[in-house]
Amino acid sequence: MASFTLQGIPVSRGITIGRAHLLRPAAMDVKHYLVAQEQVEAEVERLQRAIDAVQLDLQSIWSELPTDAPTELGAFLDVHALILSDPMVSEAPLDIIRTRHYNAEWALVTQVDVLSAQFDEIEDEYLRERKADIQQVAERVLKVLTGSADQLPRAVGVDEQNANMIVVAKDISPADMMQFRDVAFTGFVTDEGGTNSHTAIVSRSLGIPAVVGLGNASHLIRQDDWLIIDSDAGVVIVAPSPLLIEQYRQQQAVLLKARKKLGKLKKTPAISLDGIEVTLLANIELPEDAHAALEAGASGVGLFRSEFLFMGRTGVEQHLPSEEEQFLAYKQAVQTMKGRPVTIRTLDVGADKPLEHGEHNILNPALGLRAIRYCLKEPQIFLTQLRAILRASAFGTVHILIPMIAHAFEIDQSLAMIEQAKESLRIERIAFDENVQVGAMIEIPAAALSLPMFVKKLDFLSIGTNDLIQYTLAIDRADHEVAHLYNDTHPAILQLLSMTVSAAEKAAIPVAICGGMAGDIKLTRLLIGMGFRELSMPAALLPEIKQEILNTNIAALEPSVKKILRTYDPQVIQELLAEVRELRLLH
Numbered sequence: 257m258a259s260f261t262l263q264g265i266p267v268s269r270g271i272t273i274g275r276a277h278l279l280r281p282a283a284m285d286v287k288h289y290l291v292a293q294e295q296v297e298a299e300v301e302r303l304q305r306a307i308d309a310v311q312l313d314l315q316s317i318w319s320e321l322p323t324d325a326p327t328e329l330g331a332f333l334d335v336h337a338l339i340l341s342d343p344m345v346s347e348a349p350l351d352i353i354r355t356r357h358y359n360a361e362w363a364l365v366t367q368v369d370v371l372s373a374q375f376d377e378i379e380d381e382y383l384r385e386r387k388a389d390i391q392q393v394a395e396r397v398l399k400v401l402t403g404s405a406d407q408l409p410r411a412v413g414v415d416e417q418n419a420n421m422i423v424v425a426k427d428i429s430p431a432d433m434m435q436f437r438d439v440a441f442t443g444f445v446t447d448e449g450g451t452n453s454h455t456a457i458v459s460r461s462l463g464i465p466a467v468v469g470l471g472n473a474s475h476l477i478r479q480d481d482w483l484i485i486d487s488d489a490g491v492v493i494v495a496p497s498p499l500l501i502e503q504y505r506q507q508q509a510v511l512l513k514a515r516k517k518l519g520k521l522k523k524t525p526a527i528s529l530d531g532i533e534v535t536l537l538a539n540i541e542l543p544e545d546a547h548a549a550l551e552a553g554a555s556g557v558g559l560f561r562s563e564f565l566f567m568g569r570t571g572v573e574q575h576l577p578s579e580e581e582q583f584l585a586y587k588q589a590v591q592t593m594k595g596r597p598v599t600i601r602t603l604d605v606g607a608d609k610p611l612e613h614g615e616h617n618i619l620n621p622a623l624g625l626r627a628i629r630y631c632l633k634e635p636q637i638f639l640t641q642l643r644a645i646l647r648a649s650a651f652g653t654v655h656i657l658i659p660m661i662a663h664a665f666e667i668d669q670s671l672a673m674i675e676q677a678k679e680s681l682r683i684e685r686i687a688f689d690e691n692v693q694v695g696a697m698i699e700i701p702a703a704a705l706s707l708p709m710f711v712k713k714l715d716f717l718s719i720g721t722n723d724l725i726q727y728t729l730a731i732d733r734a735d736h737e738v739a740h741l742y743n744d745t746h747p748a749i750l751q752l753l754s755m756t757v758s759a760a761e762k763a764a765i766p767v768a769i770c771g772g773m774a775g776d777i778k779l780t781r782l783l784i785g786m787g788f789r790e791l792s793m794p795a796a797l798l799p800e801i802k803q804e805i806l807n808t809n810i811a812a813l814e815p816s817v818k819k820i821l822r823t824y825d826p827q828v829i830q831e832l833l834a835e836v837r838e839l840r841l842l843h
């Protein structure tokens with residue numbers, strides 16, 4: 257078979273080489289035949305048995321959910337169990353067998369087609385998307401019927417030929433994902449999904465290579481094909497030549513060795529060659545990610561994207577998380593971090609992170625009612641969250657971070673709401689940290705251009721470069737058509753960063769970077785040369801950023817960094833950046 261390469265979205269790190277284990281998107285193109293009259297009841301029973309088996313299977317996965325399983329997984333399992341017990345799914349196909357004499361698979365697919373067509377008509381986008389859940393449930397039943405249920409070897413990640421196994425799927429359902437946690441698969445490849453899809457989150461938290469959003473990889477790749485995943489590049493090489501496998505094995509060995517070496521730095525503080533300490537923090541999406549943060553040696557959590565507790569909620573969990581549920585989640589992260597600071601960002605929904613039941617249909621969501629704008633319009637939701645965060649502050653060091661602020665009144669109103677939440681806790685005699693620090697994200701150019709407004713009223717700043725770049729360069733960060741214009745070293749961005757670090761320095765308040773630039777090793781020297789002393793990034797990136805800092809003499813960088821900030825010529829910026837990166841071991 258000829259080798260070919262697929263390009264997708266990189267969501268994790270590293271290289272893995274192994275054989276494809278295809279999770280078939282169940283053959284919806286099933287066999288069609290009519291069963292004889294005397295066989296009808298046996299056929300009905302066959303389908304009933306398959307439905308019962310899947311129901312049992314879902315229950316047993318539910319009951320075996322580890323305590324650290326992402327909360328939405330349980331909710332998804334509930335939804336699937338509910339769908340399966342709905343007469344439209346569990347009984348209607350039995351009637352089709354009885355009345356039309358279709359075989360069980362055909363009857364099930366026929367009914368799913370009818371239901372899918374009805375879902376397509378639904379106006380509400382959220383409900384319309386539930387079609388996928390019905391299909392996933394039907395696929396599970398079909399797999400039992402056709403005897404093609406995925407045979408996941410328990411607790412082994414290698415086949416009999418000692419090859420690592422890589423899961424290839426259209427998408428990975430939550431139920432399947434739980435099984436992968438027990439089985440040491442060494443990579444994930446999916447047709448669908450984006451940077452923050454389930455697969456992406458799980459693969460990052462497990463620290464295994466993955467590429468998502470590959471289009472039709474699951475059709476192009478065959479069972480047992482050899483694959484190379486180059487996760488950093490977002491590339492999957494199918495059927496590579498033995499020579500290429502050997503090259504990647506060598507590269508993998510080098511990476512593994514380097515990673516092992518980096519692991520030894522866990523307890524080493526990130527101090528430059530000229531003795532300047534840089535605080536390295538981790539970004540987390542769910543409370544359980546705090547373990548990876550600790551493991552990577554983070555000094556704290558610089559960004560807890562709390563909106564992940566609010567998104568993707570279905571079934572019994574479809575309402576927003578209660579104060580108690582949020583409190584437990586924040587407390588879990590805070591306790592895991594054992595006294596290290598945890599910066600919890602208040603709800604940053606909207607645009608690319610819509611709430612399932614929130615406001616859709618906004619003309620231009622990135623410029624719409626998102627983040628703090630949404631929270632100030634929904635004070636009850638905001639207050640509930642603030643109370644939960646404050647309650648968690650009694651169990652460690654918590655900082656509150658407000659996203660997307662551009663106006664002075666937004667700062668004032670946010671601070672007033674925090675005070676209101678505190679007062680309600682005082683009245684109820686519930687413990688919290690009276691001195692909890694409050695900071696703002698600098699991610700709108702207007703904020704970076706009016707820093708005196710911020711530094712006077714807030715305890716710290718944190719720059720969200722992802723949005724700062726989007727809004728400064730006027731490019732939608734989620735639109736691949738303009739992805740080539742997303743340029744983090746555009747002079748405008750560098751100026752805004754430099755202005756922010758200077759203003760914070762002058763006001764003597766800390767400033768961090770928590771957007772993607774903080775975890776990009778190509779920019780580490782530039783950023784610390786500009787004066788940044790706090791960087792927050794995905795935990796997996798932290799060790800190599802630390803190593804870069806350990807190998808840098810910050811004072812020696814300063815002349816080149818000054819030159820970068822003085823020029824407006826992109827070409828010269830790139831040349832100077834390369835120079836800065838190449839300055840090796842400056843003692």
Ligand code: PEP
Pocket residue numbers: 559561604699719720721722723724770771772
């Ligand atoms: C950012 O905008 O850089 C940021 C850290 O926030 P998010 O990516 O969650 O919008």
Ligand code: MG
Pocket residue numbers: 659699720722723
């Ligand atoms: Mg942002």
